[in-house]
Amino acid sequence: MSGRGRAGGRPALLLAALLLVVAGCTGDTSPVPGPPPAAARWVPRPGTPWQWQLDGRVDPRADVPVYDIDGFENTAGDVARLHREGRRVICYVNAGAWEDFRPDRDDFPASVRGRPNGWAGERWLDIRRLDVLRPLMERRLDMCRRKGFDAVEPDLMDGYLHDTGFPLVAADQLAYNRMLARAARERGLSVGLKNDLPQIPALVGDFDFAVNEQCAEFGECGRLVPFVRAGKAVFHVEYALAPADFCAEARELGLSSMRKRPRLDTWRQAC
Structure with missing residues (x-):
């Protein structure tokens, strides 16, 4: 829009x-606001430290240059404060599941809501329905841009790998993820690929960074190297492993890694 x-x-x-x-x-x-020139779009570099906090309004005390925070829960003033302190700010939005606690929940018709995804109040979305979901996601991206965010992290970008209640296949996911990436970039926002490791070779050119959970726990961090080779950051967290168990490999691969609690509060242990 x-x-x-x-x-x-x-x-x-x-x-x-x-x-x-x-x-x-x-x-x-x-x-x-209108988008800035394409050349001005921010592309975070490999190894850039970050904070990921999704439990409400941001606590700005972590001494890192990048914050990834909830787009609905934080205001333009919160983003502006982080900018004044020299930080870049990523807007978290859920792109793969309907959430019954968001202010736009009634805009999603029942026909695109699938099975519960394991998180309270959430259901998988039928990502094949681009005609329905594109305008809804564009409104969320407009919210991110209006609040002054530099980038967006669309979550749950790998529904085709899960039991969603819809017969999703890899091609559906590629089309949906590329739609989101184009819409973000059209608004001057850089955009991150969340997880979806099998499709990294096909999507690395469409995204400006990656966000990953638990690649060390499952022995998959090497699959993120295409982003690093392209000069793009991989923002990575582990939940169950201690830093001593994954930081050496993370540093070797060029990942931006830390340990977090699953609730993604302010606590962090960085590599």
Whole structure:
């Protein structure tokens, strides 16, 4: 979606209506800014330290240059504060599951809601339905851009590997992930590929960084090397392993690694 239009007459009325739709997730009726030039899009470099906090509003005390925080729970003011402190900020949104606790939950028709995914209040989405999901995800990306985020982390990008209640295949996931990447980049946001290790060779060119959980625990970190070779960061966490069990390999591969609690609060142990 775009916040551009001309003043006066019917076009102005259409513009006002469009802005109200775009702002539905947050209640913010301020215009969505236009994207910066493509060359200005941020691409984090391998080994960049980061903080990942999704349990509410951000605590800015971690001394790292990159924060990945919840796009709904944090305000433009929170993002601006991190920017003033020299940080880049990633907007977390769930792209693969419906969440019954989000303000836009009623915009998702029952036909695209599948089986529970193991997290309270969440159900897998039928990612084949680009006609339904594209505009909904574009509104979320507009929210991220309006709040001033530098990038977006769309979560649950590998539904085809799970029992979603829909007959998803790899081609469905490729199409959906590329749609999200294009929509983010059109808005001047860099975009991260979350997990989906089997499709990294096909998608590394479409994404600006990767976010991974538990590749060391499952012996899969080597599959993320294409991002590092392309000069793009791999933001990586482990939950069950101690840093002594994965940090040496992470450093060797060029990953940005730390240990976190599964609830993703402020606690972190960095490599």
